[in-house]
C-alpha cells in the first residue's frame with residue numbers, strides 16, 4: 162500500500178467553477194473572490210472577512226491592523242509553524258514563546274497568566290487552535306480583556322472548528338485561516354481573515370492590496386474615473402485571485418462532509434491505538450463534532466524515547482506517509498539564538514517534541530488504509 166500523509170479531495174464543482182473563471186476572462190480578485198468571502202462569512206457567522214493569498218499574509222495583516230509595532234511583545238505558543246511568529250518579526254515586534262498543555266498542545270489560561278506575570282507589558286497573543294481543536298476561548302478571552310491583550314487567532318488548522326457551539330472566527334479580535342494545499346479545505350494557496358471589527362477590516366482590506374483606497378473590481382465596475390485611486394499606506398500584495406477563490410467555493414460546499422470523514426479516521430485511530438502503552442493519544446476537550454481533525458498527532462512516550470525517527474523510517478518503508486508537528490520554535494536556530502531560549506523553559510513542548518508523530522488523515526482515506534496504518538504501527542512496536 163502507498164498511503165500519503167495528506168491528500169486533497171476535489172470531487173465537487175472545482176473544475177466547473179475554475180473553468181467559469183477562465184472563460185470569464187477575469188482571473189484576478191473580483192466577483193468570485195467576493196462570493197467566496199460572502200459564503201465563508203455566512204458559514205462561520207463572522208461580520209467581516211477578507212480573502213488573502215495565505216494564512217501567513219492573514220497573520221501579517223492581522224498584526225499590522227492591530228497596530229503591533231516595533232518592540233511590542235506578543236505571546237506565541239512554541240508548538241506551532243513559524244508563520245505564527247515570523248509575521249511579528251516583519252513588524253519588528255518580538256514573539257514571547259509560551260509552553261503548551263501536554264495532550265491538547267494548546268495554550269491554557271494558566272500558561273497565559275504565567276506569561277503575563279513575566280511580561281506584563283505584552284500587547285497581544287497569537288492563539289493557535291492546534292490540530293483543529295479550539296483553545297478554550299471562554300477562559301482565555303477574560304484573561305486577555307483583563308490585561309488589555311489583543312487576540313489574534315491562528316486558525317490555520319481550524320476550519321470548520323467550533324467552541325462552545327460557535328465557529329472559530331467569531332471569538333478574538335481577528336482570526337486567520339489557511340487554505341494551503343493540505344488543509345481541511347484548500348484553494349491551493351490561500352487564507353482568510355475574519356473579524357467583527359469594522360475599523361480593523363477596513364485597514365486589512367486596504368493593506369491587502371498595496372494600500373490602494375479602491376479595489377480593482379470597484380474601479381472596473383464603477384461609473385467614476387476607473388483609472389483614479391489613491392495610496393493611503395505602503396500596503397502589500399496579498400489578494401486572493403478568482404481562480405483560487407473558485408476552488409475555495411467548491412471546497413466550502415463539502416467542508417462539513419470532509420470534516421466528518423476526518424472524524425471517522427480519528428475515531429478509528431482512537432479505537433485501534435487505545436491499548437498501546439507506548440503511545441499517548443491526543444486529549445480531546447471538545448465534542449467530536451466541534452473538531453476539524455486537521456492533524457492526528459500521537460506522542461511516543463518515555464518507553465520509546467529517541468525511537469521516533471526510526472519508527473518514521475519504518476512506516477515510510479511500508480508505504481505510510483507521516484509528518485511531525487512540530488519541531489518547537491524554541492529549538493529553531495533563529496528564534497533560539499535571537500531570544501536565548503532554553504528547552505527546560507518549555508517542559509511540555511519538549512515532552513511532545515521527543516515523540517510527536519502525525520498519522521495520515523484525509524477525507525478519502527479508506528477503512529483498509531486506516532487498518533493498514535494501525536496494524537503496521539502495532540507490528541513495528543511489537
Ligand SMILES: Cc1ncc(COP(=O)(O)O)c(C=O)c1O
Pocket residue numbers: 214215216217218241242244245289315317318338339340341351352
Ligand atoms: C499553525 C499554522 N499557522 C500558519 C500557517 C501558515 O499557513 P499558510 O501556508 O497558508 O501561509 C500554517 C501552515 O501550515 C500553520 O500550520
